[in-house]
Amino acid sequence: MNNPIEVAMYDVSQIFLYPVLIAIALLFAHAFYALGAFGWQALQRKRGLAAGFELHSALAADASLTPVELETLAVKRLEVARIATRVAPMLGLVATMIPMGPALKALADGQLADVSRSLMVAFSAVILALLAAAISFTVVNVRKRWYASDLAAIEHRMAERDSAAAELAREVAA
Template sequence: MVSFPGDTLISSAMDVISQSLTVPVLIILLIIVVASLFLLGEIIAEYFKNKKVKVGDIYDLIFKISNATSIEHLQVIVSQSDIPDLQKRILTKISDTHSMKKSSREAAARRLVEMEEERIDKNLNKTDIITRIGPTLGLMGTLIPMGPGLAALGAGDINTLATSLTLAFNTTIVGIGSGALCYVLGKIRKSWYDRYLADLDALSDAVLDYMD
């Protein structure tokens, strides 16, 4: 194979670039591990904090809202219900728009629900990001040490090879493990939020229908 003068320079530059990424990749993987554990604790706390509302309870609440005698009575019904506090605040804000025109009420209600959807999307993005970049960084952390490791093998330096392989395996485990954990957490959280938003949509429609 013909070797060009620039090949060695390019190869050296690529080697420097790849090896310079070692520390940043390790630091980001460490941050990902800490973030994954934090998200795990956050979801456990969320599970115990927000009790699950049964479908029958939502149906009963809609029935009570439709039979409220006044806006004040409606707000009392909402405040005394078993739905999450965030839903109570949103429904109360929607009921406060009773003096507006119908189109304005609907626009305000739609925006309040959209803001809640945006908040939920931000929470879901946390796990989605780690799910995507965790395994990628783990793969980078696997391949980067392999260059020096293979070079050490060619030179008969077993100690350097062992160190490189240990680092490669550790980063693979950390990256894939964090990604898998956040994938599961994201799926669990999404199922909660889908139910939460479905309930919120139904209740907000009930409040708007009452004010029509």
């Protein structure tokens, strides 16, 4: 590894280890926060509390919201967890690969303790990243189903209301 480009690439890649590890730790913490919020919302929905039905609550607060605006609200609510679902495994791979360079170098130098330390970081990071992704994936998919169901109910209710209003208008006109 005497080529200056190879040395530069190696050095630059090593700079990213700690930021990637911090990002994985944040995603892991966020996954458990999202899981707790999800559990709380599931409990509220089970009990029939309005707070568990965000789209219905938003419509109750502002009756002028359209189904498209409600869908946008649902997408916005899922955005961070959806990003975490996709980014966490990527960062886990990055966090696995970065320590492999020093591990292989330490192996070549016969420093097995350094190999062990580097591999420990690599495997721990990917495990935490995959757990964060799995938790976030579950939360996103169930919430997506909830929001789709709520949107369908809202659209059905709006259609019935519009139909009733049209019927009333016909009766008044007649």
